[in-house]
Amino acid sequence: MSEINRSHVALAVSAAAGGYILYSLMKSRGEQDQADVKSKFGKEIRQNDFCYSQHLFILDHGSYGGVPRQVLKVKSKYEEIAEKNPFQWNLNEVLHHWRASIARVAELVGSSSNNLTFVLNATAGVMTALRSTNFTPNDGILINNLTYTSMQYAAQQIAEETGCKVYSVNFTFPIRHSQEIVNSYRQMFDEHPDIKFAIIDYIVSPTAMLMPIKPIIKLARERNIISFIDGAHAPGQIELHLDELGCDYFTGNMHKWAFTPRGCAIFYANSTVISQTHSLIVSHYRYKGFELDFYRQGTRDYSSQICAGAGVDYLHSLGGLSEIRNYNMKLREEAMNYIERELKGARRLQIPPDMVAPFMGVFELPDHKYDLTEDGVVKLRNDLYKKHWIEVSIKLIQQKLYCRFSIHVYTVMDDIVHLVNALKDVLRS
Helix, strand or coil: CCCCCCCCCCEEEEEECCEEEEEECCCCCCHHHHHHHHHCCCHHHHHHHCCCCCCCEECCHHHHCCCCHHHHHHHHHHHHHHHHCHHHHHHHHHHHHHHHHHHHHHHHHCCCHHHEEEECCHHHHHHHHHHCCCCCCCCEEEEECCCCHHHHHHHHHHHHHHCCEEEEECCCCCCCCHHHHHHHHHHHHHHCCCEEEEEEECEECCCCEECCHHHHHHHHHHCCCEEEEECCCCECCECCCHHHHCCCEEEEECCCCCCCCCCCEEEEECCCCHHHCCCCCCCCCCCCCHHHHHHCCCCCCCHHHHCHHHHHHHHHHCCCHHHHHHHHHHHHHHHHHHHHHHCCCCEECCCCHHHECCCEEEEECCCCCCCCCHHHHHHHHHHHHHHHCEECEEEEECCEEEEEEECCCCCCHHHHHHHHHHHHHHHHC
């Protein structure tokens, strides 16, 4: 494969099985150029590779992600091929692209391709697992008080339909050691032996809290509890080894941190539960096994999901996950230290260092004028955007306002300095 400039996308198309396989050649410009790629993290990579409006300060990548221009070009090429002959595309060609994309993503997340598929998003992932589980009034579902709202509602919906119970592990801060979390799950499992299904966050969304999932999964497995890992923020942020993790189900968005267009998440089912697992949409291939059941869901746009492999290629073109983590984690810690030093009264969320998500930081806001309500959250976020062009996440956690910022390869300290100055303005004006 010839070396190419990473700022351009070369596409190779080869005939295969009566159709086409489209390969993204977004490889790095050679191993000797990796240091050069790393040096362009920050403003240069934002300008060259991303489409963000230049006046925006993006500190909320974790909410909706961002798609590099290189991946958008691949998506556009797929759409063009599909439109040249939509009949052959849907009948004979797209499955090859689907399989190739899953195989590429499987390498990133440490999974067998046979146990991995795509769903629309992590919300669809949890509902898929819940719908694939037979609940009775004698069963229970376990969540926690910080579980993502859509996951909570999914559990409540199943409870309303089946009569099963919903239990919650309640976290309060400060948390001094990750073992406190493990002990809380052990206590809930032991006090409620009817728990059949546990929704366990990998990274708790509002708090950016990295959970000790391995010992929790072990506790669940010892009690024959189905473990579902909500890894919405994990792919592209966490080094994953799904086949070794031991969970029954896992879902994670590819659009958040893995440079994939929105509308693509992974869904993993282990060998114990895969035969009972079905897609939410019943279509032509319902009874043809796990892969085809999730692949064929009527006529739809596959372009985001078959671009997931291109997102993985882009990630590797930057030096891989280890290089991205080195940049992001160093900048995140520098940012948090600066915030606590320069924004009087600001304090990072009180959790141990090993429970901090790699690319995200959360801090309690100092004295302010905003209501401790969801309306107050919206008003503060809107003030930061309208007055200072900042996109950042504001959270109401246990009756306190927190700011959650996200670091990615285009973030620089100037963005954090601007955030601090903006908060000084809006909080005290």
